[in-house]
Amino acid sequence: MSDIVRRDPRREWIARNRLHPEHLAVRVDPHGTASPSEWPGPNGLTRRNPRAVGFIGPNGIKRIDRSGAQQAATQSGGRQAQPKDTRRRVDIDAPDFLVAVVPDMPGGRLSSHDRDLLGMARQLADADPERPGAVLAVVFVEPREAAFDEAGIDRLLSLGGAGEDGGGDARFDGYAPEARVAALQAVERELAPRHWLLPDSALGGADLGRRLAVRLGERPATQVWQIEADAVSETDWRCIARGAAGGTDMTRPLPRVAMALAECAEPVSETRHAARPVELTQGPPQVLARIEDLGAVAVDPAGVALGEAEFILSAGNGVKDWEAYHRAARILGATEGASRVAVDDGFMPRDRQVGATGTWVTARVYVAVGISGAIQHLQGIQSCEKVVAINLDGGCDMVKRADLAVIGDAGEILAALVAMVERYREQQQENRDAA
Amino acid sequence: MPHDVATPAETELNVAVLVSVGRHPLTARARRADQDARAVEMALTLPDADVRLIHAGRHDDDSDSALRGYLGMGLASIGLLEQPSGADVVPALAAVLRDASPQLVLTGARAETGEGSGLLPYLLADWLGWPIVTGLAAVESVEHGMATVLQALPRGQRRRLRVRLPAIATVESSAPAARQSAFGPARRGGFDPETRDGVRDDALSEWHVQPARKRPKRLKIVKAASARDRFKAAAAKAQGGGGQVLEGATPEQGAEAIFKLLEEEGVVRRS
Ligand SMILES: Cc1cc2nc3c(=O)[nH]c(=O)nc-3n(C[C@H](O)[C@H](O)[C@H](O)COP(=O)(O)OP(=O)(O)OC[C@H]3O[C@@H](n4cnc5c(N)ncnc54)[C@H](O)[C@@H]3O)c2cc1C
Numbered sequence: 001m002s003d004i005v006r007r008d009p010r011r012e013w014i015a016r017n018r019l020h021p022e023h024l025a026v027r028v029d030p031h032g033t034a035s036p037s038e039w040p041g042p043n044g045l046t047r048r049n050p051r052a053v054g055f056i057g058p059n060g061i062k063r064i065d066r067s068g069a070q071q072a073a074t075q076s077g078g079r080q081a082q083p084k085d086t087r088r089r090v091d092i093d094a095p096d097f098l099v100a101v102v103p104d105m106p107g108g109r110l111s112s113h114d115r116d117l118l119g120m121a122r123q124l125a126d127a128d129p130e131r132p133g134a135v136l137a138v139v140f141v142e143p144r145e146a147a148f149d150e151a152g153i154d155r156l157l158s159l160g161g162a163g164e165d166g167g168g169d170a171r172f173d174g175y176a177p178e179a180r181v182a183a184l185q186a187v188e189r190e191l192a193p194r195h196w197l198l199p200d201s202a203l204g205g206a207d208l209g210r211r212l213a214v215r216l217g218e219r220p221a222t223q224v225w226q227i228e229a230d231a232v233s234e235t236d237w238r239c240i241a242r243g244a245a246g247g248t249d250m251t252r253p254l255p256r257v258a259m260a261l262a263e264c265a266e267p268v269s270e271t272r273h274a275a276r277p278v279e280l281t282q283g284p285p286q287v288l289a290r291i292e293d294l295g296a297v298a299v300d301p302a303g304v305a306l307g308e309a310e311f312i313l314s315a316g317n318g319v320k321d322w323e324a325y326h327r328a329a330r331i332l333g334a335t336e337g338a339s340r341v342a343v344d345d346g347f348m349p350r351d352r353q354v355g356a357t358g359t360w361v362t363a364r365v366y367v368a369v370g371i372s373g374a375i376q377h378l379q380g381i382q383s384c385e386k387v388v389a390i391n392l393d394g395g396c397d398m399v400k401r402a403d404l405a406v407i408g409d410a411g412e413i414l415a416a417l418v419a420m421v422e423r424y425r426e427q428q429q430e431n432r433d434a435a
Numbered sequence: 436m437p438h439d440v441a442t443p444a445e446t447e448l449n450v451a452v453l454v455s456v457g458r459h460p461l462t463a464r465a466r467r468a469d470q471d472a473r474a475v476e477m478a479l480t481l482p483d484a485d486v487r488l489i490h491a492g493r494h495d496d497d498s499d500s501a502l503r504g505y506l507g508m509g510l511a512s513i514g515l516l517e518q519p520s521g522a523d524v525v526p527a528l529a530a531v532l533r534d535a536s537p538q539l540v541l542t543g544a545r546a547e548t549g550e551g552s553g554l555l556p557y558l559l560a561d562w563l564g565w566p567i568v569t570g571l572a573a574v575e576s577v578e579h580g581m582a583t584v585l586q587a588l589p590r591g592q593r594r595r596l597r598v599r600l601p602a603i604a605t606v607e608s609s610a611p612a613a614r615q616s617a618f619g620p621a622r623r624g625g626f627d628p629e630t631r632d633g634v635r636d637d638a639l640s641e642w643h644v645q646p647a648r649k650r651p652k653r654l655k656i657v658k659a660a661s662a663r664d665r666f667k668a669a670a671a672k673a674q675g676g677g678g679q680v681l682e683g684a685t686p687e688q689g690a691e692a693i694f695k696l697l698e699e700e701g702v703v704r705r706s
Binding site for chain 2: 107144174175202206211214215219220221222223225243245248249250263290295296304308310334362364365367388394399400401402403404405406408412413415416417419424
């Protein structure tokens, strides 16, 4: 809905006319919006009803919010339920040059490292407003909830994705650095970006970027953490990069290929970009792969350090049947975590405690079973991406934090979940046997 | 040089390990580089492997004691390519490797001194036309010119890869820790000098190098229109927002919703 206030002269007239039969109904709401505390009186004066100001707070006490936020909310009804997106839209039609970024996108989402890198790409692209560049993102995985436009991407080259059904290319799935580098070389030939930026992250951009630089015959800058404009340098930019295992800072001209550390620049927050899809005319070339990915190896989740674990099943005071809980963790293949109460009561070892006085975990998926979500515990799971809560109490803080909360008895839900996973595995096994 | 001269078997795997002079992060003294030592350790634990160590660089008092750290792991000698300091060692190393033609080259992912860009293994792989694998955690088997290796992923995960040999593999701190260096073997071991022409690295000398500055900590900047929003952002508890709450569902429905999320995130394994 637009924010334009629509006036209705007839209703205003009725509101001024005390003798009109509809006056009482209209007086309450002269603009068709609910604002019972203020209305224009019959002589053009504004009338106020001080008793209608404010709202009833959670404790039954009347609160008056003078910041204007409350007023705005009541005046425009449901209109402001969604905060308006004030970000400027940017669509670069004819870019002067391209800045290519190859984000890691673990799990199909832009990581914070990727966003920082895109912020740096924007610095390069937007330096000269007369001749703006465009940021091209080359993506090898199937994106999920990836807000490309918000991250500052003007052009999007999507090469990966689901193998058979999605029309993407299964060649790039898993560890396929050779196919990926060949595709990047094809991008280089067709689009010739002025800069190549990759995240210097283990097994992601660090590997790919070095391969690309060697193939392009460029001497890359690695572990870059800052770039500055520099008129003397060939590329108009210089960068500061870490060297000697983090022991030195090297200031050097920014080469065409650079791999940057996390927090190398501020991520884009004030603009939205077009993220227009682009395609290669020839498609990425076929390469003879000398490295074959045989898939992930099952590691013992109990052996993974808590702070490193990707998937944690965490138990709190709400867990009653500990045998069943341990079994669930084993079958789900999750690393075990615990709240302080579970540790203090002796059900879990101390090194499994999550939270302010335990471990700060970075799991992608964190399942909290019977944990109320005390602030000391929530601090420890700040950087978890998806939080699932299983709790009897629908109003507890963990449920507020969770992306998915299931209200019910932890024992029953865990048992159902374990049964479901076992059934799923059996089916998979049968399918494999049948094939 | 075979570290175990007794059994020169037919099926021996020829492994070269490239080692460099490291630098202790606190005392800044020369030492064996941590990742390179792990690479040596991995080579020494390979069954039936003929391990040969190669170092390219200057040989002086400092580097001598550091290189003897590798000898102390139980090796008879190190092949030494004398190069001036600040030289580009890639051409010399590539030439030596081409002559020695090992099946597997192991090395640390990046050096502890100099540029430390971690580019050397990639350059060598490109010069020699060999595949390169990073983050090696273990070599499982070598047969029919193919090696099956485990690659260390972040978060303690492992991935199995099959690589065609000859290949270059880099080792990071996720690999098994190196054994201690023993003093006796370190004294007894020797160097096999070999001369190759050095190529000066001119670009490096043009860069401005200084001790690492502490990076500024990123501040959490809240962009909000009104003071009330800024206060709310500063004082807010984690509130998630937009989370789905399943209330009054049967345990099966709840479990199904959780399972769907786990599957979407790809954290439940198939088998
Ligand atoms: C200085 C200090 C530091 C601390 N540091 C930490 C820390 O690092 N980590 C930490 O975890 N805590 C820490 N705490 C403790 C923290 O304040 C809480 O006391 C603790 O986290 C609560 O643990 P809990 O959620 O498991 O237990 P409770 O608060 O008792 O919550 C149990 C939850 O389980 C639910 N429940 C009960 N029965 C069932 C059932 N059958 N099925 C499903 N749900 C059920 C309940 O509804 C409740 O929400 C610290 C405290 C202090 C003072």
